Amino acid sequence: MTTTQIMLLIAAYFVVLILISYFTGKEDSNEAFFKANKSAPWYLVAFGMIGASLSGVTFISVPGAVEAKQFGYLQVVFGYFFGYLVIAYVLLPIYYKLNLTSIYTYLRDRFGNVSYKTGSVAFLISRVVGASFRLFLVAKVLQLLIFDQYHIPFTVTVIITIALIWLYTFKGGIKTIIFTDTLQTLFMLISVIVTISFLASALDLNSISEIYTHVKESTLSKTFFFGDVNDAQYFIKSFLAGMFITITMTGLDQDMMQKNLTCKNLKEAQKNMVSFSVVLIFVNILFLVLGLMLTQYANQHGITAKKDDLFPTIAMLPEIGVITSAFFLLGLIAAAYSSADSALTSLTTSFCIDIIELDKKPKASQKRIRKQTHVFISIVLVIVIVLFDAIFKDVSVIWELFKAAGYTYGPLLGLFAFGIYTKVQLKDKYVWIVAIIAPIVSYFINEYSVDLLSGYQIGFEILIINGILTFLGLILIRRKQH
Numbered sequence: 001m002t003t004t005q006i007m008l009l010i011a012a013y014f015v016v017l018i019l020i021s022y023f024t025g026k027e028d029s030n031e032a033f034f035k036a037n038k039s040a041p042w043y044l045v046a047f048g049m050i051g052a053s054l055s056g057v058t059f060i061s062v063p064g065a066v067e068a069k070q071f072g073y074l075q076v077v078f079g080y081f082f083g084y085l086v087i088a089y090v091l092l093p094i095y096y097k098l099n100l101t102s103i104y105t106y107l108r109d110r111f112g113n114v115s116y117k118t119g120s121v122a123f124l125i126s127r128v129v130g131a132s133f134r135l136f137l138v139a140k141v142l143q144l145l146i147f148d149q150y151h152i153p154f155t156v157t158v159i160i161t162i163a164l165i166w167l168y169t170f171k172g173g174i175k176t177i178i179f180t181d182t183l184q185t186l187f188m189l190i191s192v193i194v195t196i197s198f199l200a201s202a203l204d205l206n207s208i209s210e211i212y213t214h215v216k217e218s219t220l221s222k223t224f225f226f227g228d229v230n231d232a233q234y235f236i237k238s239f240l241a242g243m244f245i246t247i248t249m250t251g252l253d254q255d256m257m258q259k260n261l262t263c264k265n266l267k268e269a270q271k272n273m274v275s276f277s278v279v280l281i282f283v284n285i286l287f288l289v290l291g292l293m294l295t296q297y298a299n300q301h302g303i304t305a306k307k308d309d310l311f312p313t314i315a316m317l318p319e320i321g322v323i324t325s326a327f328f329l330l331g332l333i334a335a336a337y338s339s340a341d342s343a344l345t346s347l348t349t350s351f352c353i354d355i356i357e358l359d360k361k362p363k364a365s366q367k368r369i370r371k372q373t374h375v376f377i378s379i380v381l382v383i384v385i386v387l388f389d390a391i392f393k394d395v396s397v398i399w400e401l402f403k404a405a406g407y408t409y410g411p412l413l414g415l416f417a418f419g420i421y422t423k424v425q426l427k428d429k430y431v432w433i434v435a436i437i438a439p440i441v442s443y444f445i446n447e448y449s450v451d452l453l454s455g456y457q458i459g460f461e462i463l464i465i466n467g468i469l470t471f472l473g474l475i476l477i478r479r480k481q482h
Contacts, residue, residue: 001316001325003149009326010146013333014164020179021168044178045259045269046276050185050283059188059332060137062284063291064307071223071292072233076460077284079242084277086243087251088270090420095257096266102353103257110419112428118435119415120354123254124347126408130249131343132384133404135161136392138340139385141312141332158385165341166378177342178262184334191331192286195315198324199293203300211289220292230455241460248409248463252416255346347377406462410442411435413463414470425479434473442466 001009062073095103104123108116139158147157168180196211205211215221225233250256263269294310297303305313314320315328351373352358358366415431418424442465449458458465 001322001329003146005322005326006146006329009329010333013330014168016183017168017180017337020183043272043275044182045263046272046279047182047185049181049256049259049272049276050189050279058284058287059192060141060308060311062287063294064310066220066288066291067295067306067310069233070219071221071288072225072238074223074284074288075225075233075235075238076242076245077281079239079244080246081277081281083243083246084250084273084280086247088273088277091247091251091257091416092260092269092273093266094420095261096269100261102350103252103254103261104350104354107415107419111415111426111431114428115415115426115431116354118432119412120350122408122411122435123252123350124355126249126405126412127253127255127343127347127350128380128384129404129408131340131347132381132388134343135340135381136385136388137308138332138337140308140389144312145316145329154389155382155386158382162344162378162382162385165337165344166374168341177345178259180337180341181259184337187327187334188331189283189286191327191334192283192290194324194327195331196286196290196293198320199290199297202297203293215289215292218292218296220295221288230457232457232460237461240464244413244464244467245405245409245460248413248467249405252409252412253346254350255342258346258349259342344374344377344381348374351377403460403462406446406460406466407439407442410439410463410466411470413467414438414474417467418471418474424475424481426474427477427479430477431474434470434477438466438469438473441469 065073094106098106098109100106102120104116104119107119135158139154139161142161143154143157147154200206200211203214205214224235225231225238226235228234229236260269260272263272290311294314297314298305298310303310303313311328312332316325348370352370356369356373358369361369411434415435418426442462445452445465446458446462449456
């Protein structure tokens with residue numbers, strides 16, 4: 001594809017999103033922005049959440065990691081499934097019973113205002129880091145494919161990327177996102193299937209059964225790792241990490257839960273969560289199959305690109321054809337924006353409700369403050385992405401994202417677990433200290449685990465360790481029962 005063709009494709013895509021925004025954002029109210037008036041159909045939410053969960057990181061990094069890590073990521077995905085069941089039958093009933101707009105108000109009701117603010121700040125940091133990682137990856141690809149040709153700096157690419165998201169979310173908020181996410185998920189899945197079809201043909205695989213046999217017999221499709229407990233991919237570690245990553249990055253995350261809270265009632269929200277969790281397993285298998293085929297195609301054709309560069313490099317080769325390249329770009333952009341737009345909206349929601357307590361502001365100024373916050377969060381994302389560009393070079397972004405999540409979501413895991421599974425009250429004013437110390441101690445445990453734990457290498461389970469340390473810290477500041 002030429003640069004002009006790519007530009008026209010992206011422009012057409014955003015025209016469609018802005019049209020959706022126009023029709024869904026006619027009711028420019030805070031209730032519609034934050035909760036979609038609690039009228040969203042569960043099946044639309046479920047389908048759209050696939051795109052929001054996967055993001056551009058999954059789209060690029062999961063296939064790119066197959067060469068080094070085989071299908072080991074699927075162990076994490078199986079953990080995801082059980083994590084979603086915990087969300088559906090433990091967390092969602094609590095959120096619906098309390099009729100929450102921000103899930104962190106639970107912490108205020110349970111422990112006090114400092115716990116509430118601590119949870120909110122932990123989410124804001126987590127989501128800013130997560131959303132920035134995702135957008136950073138896509139901005140890099142767009143830079144490579146388009147903006148480098150015009151000698152446009154990376155910072156300008158990032159500003160354009162964020163500005164486009166702001167453009168179609170600033171009025172409708174979550175109501176718009178439910179519909180745009182559905183469209184974007186569809187584009188992303190079509191993109192993967194089209195690319196797999198092309199690669200199958202190139203590898204002389206002419207049916208689904210041939211593809212299945214080929215994948216099954218390949219050494220790259222090794223899924224379960226039971227051999228060495230010190231291995232970061234050891235099954236139990238990966239499974240538990242996947243489960244707790246889901247509980248925290250979905251169940252304790254305002255972004256993902258905001259979508260669930262738009263359903264009409266608890267039963268519909270649970271239907272959404274369970275159906276979404278099943279579909280997600282199969283979608284991730286598709287991405288891993290894609291990664292295996294990309295690796296084999298690269299080896300056959302002397303392509304040296306690795307990790308996150310693998311998929312974009314192959315997808316834009318002239319021999320791939322314009323249609324496959326176009327679908328790759330659509331899929332990538334859709335995957336990136338389906339998670340980034342909801343992140344921007346949820347960050348706006350959390351900042352408005354949890355930090356500045358918008359409901360306590362004069363009624364006449366609430367909408368203006370929400371819109372100003374939306375712009376402010378957009379600027380923060382730009383700054384963080386530009387910083388990432390200076391820090392991260394040759395990395396697989398999905399593994400860095402999960403590492404970061406381990407430190408930022410750990411305090412939320414500890415706080416919610418303590419609130420749900422104990423009846424103990426806390427000395428609320430000290431909670432923030434625990435939330436700072438636990439990640440710091442976790443970091444040092446992770447850094448020196450090989451020396452401290454006889455060669456044991458910590459993987460994603462750093463999140464669980466962080467959550468446990470937070471839980472233990474909260475025990476130390478409990479109030480004495482009378």
